[in-house]
Amino acid sequence: MLFRNPPPLPAAPDQTASSPLGRLLLLIILLSALLAPKGEAADTLIYFGQGGQQTVSGSLHVLENGSGLYLIDVGSFVGGDGPNHPWPEEIPVARIRALFITHIHADHIGRLPLLLHQGYRGPIYLSRVSYELARVTLPANLHLIDLGPERFYYSRNNAGRKRIPVYLEGYDFAERTVKPENRVYFTGHRHRLATQGYYLARPQRQKLETELLARLDEQAIISDPDQPFRVDEFKVRFLTTPHMAGSVMVELQFRGLRILFAGDTGANGSPLLPDNPGFPEPIDLLFLEGTYGRDREFDLAAARTNFRRELAARLAEGYRVVIPAFALDRSQQIIQEIGRAVADGELPPDQVIRVCSPTARELLHRYADFVGREEFAPYFRPEVSKSQFLPPGYLPDCSSNDPDNPLGLQHGEIGVMTSGMADYASARQALLDYLEDPKTLFYFVSYQSPASLGGRLTAGPKPPAELRIGAYRRQVKAKILQTSGFSGHASPREMIEIFTAARPRRIYLVHLDPRNATSLTSRYQRAFQAEIIIPRRNERHQLHP
Numbered sequence: 001m002l003f004r005n006p007p008p009l010p011a012a013p014d015q016t017a018s019s020p021l022g023r024l025l026l027l028i029i030l031l032s033a034l035l036a037p038k039g040e041a042a043d044t045l046i047y048f049g050q051g052g053q054q055t056v057s058g059s060l061h062v063l064e065n066g067s068g069l070y071l072i073d074v075g076s077f078v079g080g081d082g083p084n085h086p087w088p089e090e091i092p093v094a095r096i097r098a099l100f101i102t103h104i105h106a107d108h109i110g111r112l113p114l115l116l117h118q119g120y121r122g123p124i125y126l127s128r129v130s131y132e133l134a135r136v137t138l139p140a141n142l143h144l145i146d147l148g149p150e151r152f153y154y155s156r157n158n159a160g161r162k163r164i165p166v167y168l169e170g171y172d173f174a175e176r177t178v179k180p181e182n183r184v185y186f187t188g189h190r191h192r193l194a195t196q197g198y199y200l201a202r203p204q205r206q207k208l209e210t211e212l213l214a215r216l217d218e219q220a221i222i223s224d225p226d227q228p229f230r231v232d233e234f235k236v237r238f239l240t241t242p243h244m245a246g247s248v249m250v251e252l253q254f255r256g257l258r259i260l261f262a263g264d265t266g267a268n269g270s271p272l273l274p275d276n277p278g279f280p281e282p283i284d285l286l287f288l289e290g291t292y293g294r295d296r297e298f299d300l301a302a303a304r305t306n307f308r309r310e311l312a313a314r315l316a317e318g319y320r321v322v323i324p325a326f327a328l329d330r331s332q333q334i335i336q337e338i339g340r341a342v343a344d345g346e347l348p349p350d351q352v353i354r355v356c357s358p359t360a361r362e363l364l365h366r367y368a369d370f371v372g373r374e375e376f377a378p379y380f381r382p383e384v385s386k387s388q389f390l391p392p393g394y395l396p397d398c399s400s401n402d403p404d405n406p407l408g409l410q411h412g413e414i415g416v417m418t419s420g421m422a423d424y425a426s427a428r429q430a431l432l433d434y435l436e437d438p439k440t441l442f443y444f445v446s447y448q449s450p451a452s453l454g455g456r457l458t459a460g461p462k463p464p465a466e467l468r469i470g471a472y473r474r475q476v477k478a479k480i481l482q483t484s485g486f487s488g489h490a491s492p493r494e495m496i497e498i499f500t501a502a503r504p505r506r507i508y509l510v511h512l513d514p515r516n517a518t519s520l521t522s523r524y525q526r527a528f529q530a531e532i533i534i535p536r537r538n539e540r541h542q543l544h545p
Contacts, residue, residue: 042066042233045254045544050088052510053537055081056291057107059511060088061261063252063543067232068097072250072261072287076110082537084111085146090538093118098231101126102263103247104134105328106141113138113145116215124219125231127238129246129379131220132366137328138216139209140359143200146191153183154198165201166193173203225378226277242266242273243488244329245367246379251283257544261287264511265498267490269301272336274381279502285543286504286530288495293516295493296484303485308341310481311414311443315347319479320411320440324427324454326420327360330446332367332389333486334416339388349392352413356398356426360418364389398426404433411439420445421452428453431469440478445486458482492520496527506531508541 045065051058051073058077063070069091076084087093093115101124102108112124126134151169155178158164167178169185193199200208223229225248228237233255238248243266250261260283268275314321325331335355341347355361368389370376398415400408407429409415417426422442431453434440448455457463463480466473490498507530509520521532535541 043255043545044542045257047508047535047541047543048090048538049510049535050091050537051075051077051082051111052512053535053539054512054514054517056289056511056513057081058084058111059102059108060091060111061287061510062091063254063259065233065254068095070097070231070234070252071099073102073108073263074099074111074115075108076106078107085114085148087111087114087118088538093120096120096122098122099124100236100250100261101130101134102250102261103127103244104130104137105244105264108263109134109138110141110145113142113212114147116212116219117147121219123221123231124216125221125223125229125236127240127246127248127379128222128224128375129370130248131216131222131246132370133246133328133363134216135213136359136362136366139212140327142190142205142208142212143193144191146189148189149187150190151185152188152193152198153178153185156182156184159184162197164198165204166198167201167204168208171204171207173207176203224375239277240274240379241276242268242270245273245332245370247273249277255544257284258282259285259287259543260502260504262289262499264289264291264488265490265495266488267300267494268498270381271301271304271340272333272381272384273379276498279499283499283502283504285506285508286499286502287508287510288499288524289489290509290512290516290520291489292491293513293519295491296487298484300485300487303483304337307443307445307483307485308337308346311338312341312346314441314479315351315412315414318411318439320409320434320437321414321443322409322427322430322434322440323414323416323443323445324420324422324430325360325416325418325445327357327418328363329488330420330486331355331357331360331416331418332364334445335364335391335394336367336384336388337486338414339391342391342393343385343387351391351393352395352410353391353393354395354398354409354413354415356407356409356415357418360416361396407433409434421448421454422457423452423454428469431467431474432472434478435467435474436477438477438479442478442480444480444482448482492523496524500527504528504530506533509534 047063049061051060058081059073059075061072152166154164154166223238225238225240228235235253237251241247241249243264249263252259323334325334338353342349342351368386371384371386398407417430419425419427422428422431444454444458448458457480463476465476467476507524517534524532
């Protein structure tokens, strides 16, 4: 993808002082310039953030100098961490020179559609894998984006239906356009439509997806790892980290100052992704995540081995296995681990594996397509094979005509189902259908929020006797297991191992669970002999000079 140079910042109008009106206009401009907030001097570099400060979601970091603003990630908040609309007024879109994306989890890229909606036309720098995956995930989640109040309408003929397809004002659908006299208008928020009995009609979704992909293709600039490039006064380099496929750290050099935004840093030893890089040259300023406050009490490789053995044992006993997993990356890593078990003879070659999410299935084929292609080689371990993602028993079908088993998952089969915490989609349906079956295993493979269905099943030393699922209640007779073997975040001990060679003199703790602030500050001060700073949202820090 090619993109022309970033658009120049708006210039002041060219006025003449040769007339009284011209002199008056010039005076107004000069007064406005004096009273307006000042940009930074050319050699001054300021950091502030609008997400990821003393919270683990919403990552949005800003570097400001005399040329403008440079954004690292543009993530969405989760729960009560912060608002996803409106766009922060502290970050004028007209002043943004560039956006760098570390990876495409929603808490790092979720506000990109809002930024584009606000008129950003500048470059979006991201890795090759992130670009390919974003072309799947961003359109798939358009109905969940908060762009503020929007004007919708539906056909009067559909009034009274349980779920009503709606359209956005201002779009034309040729012969499928609802006639003006037959429209019922209302103002609402896109991400709340489902709770109000509405959904975006298919033609409307297709138009929105086409528009978004066109913008992404126009503005994206792919940068591969260890390939330095220049953006204005910055020398920039991406470095891979094994958090998820395509995830990178962003290194920026500015007037002799070396800054590293480590993004979400994965632990070394992933069977899918290469290890973290070495740091032969010191890093002056390190922006480091603080997701975990304690070291792991287990080895990740051993936990994955145990996961495979447990699967094999339960399947041999005739269990039906349900694995709730997020559609992006976690589902693909689970399938790869199962594929490795098949290749190693731990599972039979015809082991049935159903993937019950269209998005997860499309991403699975993308992962398989990456393998063996030279341009994607830097992002994956060389021993990864296509067959690990598409083993012989893989089936894309998760449906049946049996009203007692609408997902169609049989005993002796594996079903990988979204969502990861079992609150939505096929995983929630699986709880309704299979939770009372003693020969079903629910295997949770990620963090479970305490309030989620998965969290309520895994919170104690043993599952509850009963689970309420919306208006339904189910006796918990199925077997419940959980593994942390697929964690994408390095522990504090692993962070020290990864970054000791970088010798940072100052560390900014971001993406931080505030409960970890005191312990991480103390530990990292001892380990790195560095100044530790915990920034607040919109708090300005001078980095240079």
